Amino acid sequence: MKKTLFLIILILLAGVRTAMAYDIVVVKSGNEMPMAQVCQAFSDKLVHLLPARGIKSIEPHRFREIDLSQSPTKSVVELQIRDLRPDLILTMGRNALLAVRDIREIPIVYLLVVAPEIITQDRDNITGVKLEIPVRLQFDELRRLLPQVRRIGVIYNTAHSAMEIQEARRDRPDLQFVALNAQSTREVPSLLEELRGKVDLIWLLPDIIVTNPQILESYFLFSFKNKVPVLAFSEKYLKSGAAIVVTFDLEAMGEQAAAMAAHILLGTSVSGVPPAEISRVKTIVNQTVARKLQLTVTEERPQ
Amino acid sequence: MNRWRPFHRIRESFVAKISITLISVVIVLAFLFDLMLIRLQQKAYEDENIKHGLSLVRLLAQSVRIAVFSENNQDFIMPVNSILGHDDVVEADIFNNEGVMLFSRKKQENSLAQILDNPEHLASIFKNIKEAGEMHWQTPNSFIFWWPVYFNTSTSSDESLYFEMDDEPPARELIGYAALVISKQSFSEGVRNILINTGFIVVCFLAVGIFMSFVVVRRMTRPLSNILQKVKENTGSAGMRDDLSLLSETYGGMIQELEQSFETIKELKDGLEVKVAERTRELSDRQTQLEKANLKLSETLAKLQEAQQQLVQSEKMAAMGQMVAGVAHEINNSVNFISGALPSVKRLLGDIKELLAGYEGFEQIPNGDERSRKIEAIHALKNEIEFADIFATFEQLLANIEEGTTRTTRIIKDLKIFTRQGAEKFKQADIHSIIDSSIPFIDSKLLKGVEIRKEFGDIQPVNCLAGRISQVFLNIMQNAAQAMNGKGTLTIRTWQENGQAHVSLTDTGCGIEKDLINRVFDPFFTTKEVGKGSGLGLGISYDIIKQHSGRINVASVVGQGTVFEVILPLSPPVFPPTMKG
Ligand SMILES: Nc1ncnc2c1ncn2[C@@H]1O[C@H](COP(=O)(O)OP(=O)(O)O)[C@@H](O)[C@H]1O
Ligand SMILES: [Mg+2]
Numbered sequence: 104m105k106k107t108l109f110l111i112i113l114i115l116l117a118g119v120r121t122a123m124a125y126d127i128v129v130v131k132s133g134n135e136m137p138m139a140q141v142c143q144a145f146s147d148k149l150v151h152l153l154p155a156r157g158i159k160s161i162e163p164h165r166f167r168e169i170d171l172s173q174s175p176t177k178s179v180v181e182l183q184i185r186d187l188r189p190d191l192i193l194t195m196g197r198n199a200l201l202a203v204r205d206i207r208e209i210p211i212v213y214l215l216v217v218a219p220e221i222i223t224q225d226r227d228n229i230t231g232v233k234l235e236i237p238v239r240l241q242f243d244e245l246r247r248l249l250p251q252v253r254r255i256g257v258i259y260n261t262a263h264s265a266m267e268i269q270e271a272r273r274d275r276p277d278l279q280f281v282a283l284n285a286q287s288t289r290e291v292p293s294l295l296e297e298l299r300g301k302v303d304l305i306w307l308l309p310d311i312i313v314t315n316p317q318i319l320e321s322y323f324l325f326s327f328k329n330k331v332p333v334l335a336f337s338e339k340y341l342k343s344g345a346a347i348v349v350t351f352d353l354e355a356m357g358e359q360a361a362a363m364a365a366h367i368l369l370g371t372s373v374s375g376v377p378p379a380e381i382s383r384v385k386t387i388v389n390q391t392v393a394r395k396l397q398l399t400v401t402e403e404r405p406q
Numbered sequence: 407m408n409r410w411r412p413f414h415r416i417r418e419s420f421v422a423k424i425s426i427t428l429i430s431v432v433i434v435l436a437f438l439f440d441l442m443l444i445r446l447q448q449k450a451y452e453d454e455n456i457k458h459g460l461s462l463v464r465l466l467a468q469s470v471r472i473a474v475f476s477e478n479n480q481d482f483i484m485p486v487n488s489i490l491g492h493d494d495v496v497e498a499d500i501f502n503n504e505g506v507m508l509f510s511r512k513k514q515e516n517s518l519a520q521i522l523d524n525p526e527h528l529a530s531i532f533k534n535i536k537e538a539g540e541m542h543w544q545t546p547n548s549f550i551f552w553w554p555v556y557f558n559t560s561t562s563s564d565e566s567l568y569f570e571m572d573d574e575p576p577a578r579e580l581i582g583y584a585a586l587v588i589s590k591q592s593f594s595e596g597v598r599n600i601l602i603n604t605g606f607i608v609v610c611f612l613a614v615g616i617f618m619s620f621v622v623v624r625r626m627t628r629p630l631s632n633i634l635q636k637v638k639e640n641t642g643s644a645g646m647r648d649d650l651s652l653l654s655e656t657y658g659g660m661i662q663e664l665e666q667s668f669e670t671i672k673e674l675k676d677g678l679e680v681k682v683a684e685r686t687r688e689l690s691d692r693q694t695q696l697e698k699a700n701l702k703l704s705e706t707l708a709k710l711q712e713a714q715q716q717l718v719q720s721e722k723m724a725a726m727g728q729m730v731a732g733v734a735h736e737i738n739n740s741v742n743f744i745s746g747a748l749p750s751v752k753r754l755l756g757d758i759k760e761l762l763a764g765y766e767g768f769e770q771i772p773n774g775d776e777r778s779r780k781i782e783a784i785h786a787l788k789n790e791i792e793f794a795d796i797f798a799t800f801e802q803l804l805a806n807i808e809e810g811t812t813r814t815t816r817i818i819k820d821l822k823i824f825t826r827q828g829a830e831k832f833k834q835a836d837i838h839s840i841i842d843s844s845i846p847f848i849d850s851k852l853l854k855g856v857e858i859r860k861e862f863g864d865i866q867p868v869n870c871l872a873g874r875i876s877q878v879f880l881n882i883m884q885n886a887a888q889a890m891n892g893k894g895t896l897t898i899r900t901w902q903e904n905g906q907a908h909v910s911l912t913d914t915g916c917g918i919e920k921d922l923i924n925r926v927f928d929p930f931f932t933t934k935e936v937g938k939g940s941g942l943g944l945g946i947s948y949d950i951i952k953q954h955s956g957r958i959n960v961a962s963v964v965g966q967g968t969v970f971e972v973i974l975p976l977s978p979p980v981f982p983p984t985m986k987g
Contacts, residue, residue: 309568317557337568337569339568
């Protein structure tokens with residue numbers, strides 16, 4: 104599959120012969136679907152942005168992959184990379200970024216990392232696209248699809264997701280947020296009980312305390328019982344019972360990272376390319392759930 | 407006594423024995439089968455119930471997961487109620503992992519309460535569940551099921567919030583226990599149904615099985631029964647003996663007999679050669695004896711033949727005697743005509759002489775008184791001797807004499823036919839005249855009151871020995887006359903058919919006894935007293951008819967009469983040699 108893709112790229116770029124060919128090492132925390140998809144989008148975009156040139160043009164931008172699930176130790180990964188001396192390191196997932204973060208001489212672009220600042224801190228050779236859905240974008244979509252919704256119920260944990268609540272309140276003064284703080288996952292069901300009758304929609308936060316995959320069921324139970332839709336942040340929740348999902352677009356993320364990489368490869372210093380939020384979101388309505396909850400969804404943007 | 411006979415029969419009949427054995431086996435098998443079936447079904451039904459209960463308690467454990475996790479009483483109501491909605495579920499209890507009861511709901515009082523009263527017991531239950539993953543037991547009227555409540559506590563990374571992380575092993579934590587009590591009411595009903603259904607099926611099976619085994623045994627043992635029947639008939643054993651012992655006795659007896667037979671055969675074989683030699687000698691002795699006897703026999707036969715010849719001769723002589731008597735009588739009769747007429751003729755001749763004497767000298771006497779006196783005396787004489795009728799009487803007498811001579815001549819002629827037999831040759835002859843000519847020879851005394859009816863048809867002349875054939879008819883007619891004893895009818899009928907002349911002679915005499923009718927043609931067979939019958943008449947007749955290649959038949963009804971039928975070919979195929987003598 105990958106080989107054919109490279110072959111296609113090769114054929115496409117056969118006559119271009121302009122840019123230099125770059126060595127890029129891709130470090131993956133695993134080989135799951137989103138990784139492959141994002142990686143593909145990244146490489147496609149990069150080739151598009153930097154057409155291969157010179158001697159290496161026959162084999163444009165060499166992508167070498169290191170799968171952490173196969174070479175588990177951090178030192179081995181580091182050794183490998185130093186051997187290869189690539190022009191750029193692309194990491195995918197939190198563990199991948201953690202594995203290469205001690206390499207300071209090669210620019211690192213990360214993808215699919217939640218809260219990367221905890222890892223990167225003040226490092227100047229690391230940049231990337233943060234894995235989080237900007238609150239603003241989420242509510243833009245919500246307004247477009249369900250303009251009648253006013254009262255948003257949300258359960259959060261002060262330690263993890265107080266920021267989002269603040270942000271939401273700040274960005275969306277037109278909406279009323281009923282935010283309840285859960286000290287532990289255990290409290291979620293009873294807090295949900297408190298929200299009964301007080302809200303038009305439940306907003307699911309990417310917070311490990313309140314959106315613990317096991318307690319998740321109670322959100323959807325609540326949703327079905329009280330005919331209140333759930334707004335979630337990942338496609339993953341569609342099948343559990345979320346009515347609307349406003350989530351990142353994997354391809355868009357890949358392409359965004361490719362653009363950043365292209366800048367860096369073309370000479371821009373890493374510090375000149377700051378970590379970015381995702382620029383484009385994807386909205387999916389679970390029609391079955393929407394019908395069950397008797398939601399009138401105004402329109403669905405074509406994908 | 408009679409009342410018990412059928413039972414004896416049953417005990418003795420091997421068919422009944424086999425049937426009873428087979429049926430008992432079927433019954434025992436059926437009951438074993440029944441028990442096994444019930445056990446199996448019961449076990450399966452129980453397993454099914456336990457499985458059902460376990461799945462219910464698992465469902466409960468699953469659905470109260472969050473409620474147990476959050477220990478929120480409100481959240482128990484719905485899942486617990488939905489489980490209690492099942493008919494037989496009578497109680498549901500939820501505990502947290504420290505053994506504290508979080509929620510309990512009952513439909514009726516039951517045994518779980520006791521367990522809950524005993525914290526030690528409860529602790530051991532929890533320990534068991536932790537080890538085994540589940541637990542269940544039964545009390546007399548309910549099933550109790552336990553299932554652990556787990557809560558998945560995957561050490562989720564932030565990314566796992568966004569993506570499906572399938573390589574992450576799902577970690578789970580025991581957070582409580584769910585218990586269900588299910589009443590045994592419908593279970594026991596089910597068990598009862600199983601018992602009834604199985605019982606019914608087995609009873610049906612038994613009925614069919616017994617019937618079938620009965621039929622099969624009957625079918626299969628029919629040949630044996632037949633043998634037994636025959637054995638019983640042969641031995642005539644008072645049928646009250648056991649079939650099988652009878653059979654084995656008979657069989658044993660047969661084997662013993664066979665052994666004896668074999669032994670005898672062996673002995674015989676040993677002595678056979680000696681015996682064969684002995685027998686051969688004996689046989690040759692016998693043969694010589696036989697030869698001697700044979701010689702004697704042929705001698706005797708020759709003597710007998712001689713005697714027969716003599717007898718035949720004597721019969722002939724007898725017949726001749728009879729005939730002579732007849733002939734004498736006839737001749738006497740016809741001579742009587744002549745001799746009877748003779749005195750009258752003599753007297754008439756005297757009268758005529760006297761008359762002629764009266765006329766003597768009449769021409770010399772002149773007419774006068776004397777002449778008239780003379781004429782007067784002649785007239786008186788003529789009156790006296792009835793001169794007018796004298797010639798008529800005379801002619802009458804001559805006719806009588808002529809008749810006498812004619813008859814005599816005829817008798818003699820006939821006698822010639824009858825006696826000329828010795829030198830007779832085959833000649834064309836009219837059967838009717840043969841019959842006619844034999845009638846006069848029948849003893850006329852016997853024919854006095856007998857009517858002879860002749861019904862003659864058209865018959866061509868027959869080539870035959872006329873004298874001999876006439877002898878046949880005479881014999882038959884003589885017998886008939888004797889049988890009728892002077893009173894009756896003798897019908898002689900003749901006709902021609904297929905080139906044969908048929909003559910049937912029917913009398914109305916005494917008839918012949920059935921036993922004797924076959925013997926009438928035997929020589930010397932007679933029923934008549936000595937002197938009257940020789941028994942040779944029909945025998946000779948038979949020989950004569952055979953000589954003509956003809957047949958002679960007899961039919962008779964005692965007291966009514968006898969028919970003899972003589973059938974003669976118009977011309978015999980070959981002329982057989984004339985009989986000797
Ligand atoms: N017409 C008849 N009716 C009755 N019996 C007869 C007649 N003809 C022959 N028989 C029987 O057959 C017997 C043999 O007859 P036959 O040979 O003529 O011998 P015979 O007259 O001397 O006895 C007679 O004794 C008589 O019993
Ligand atoms: Mg006779």
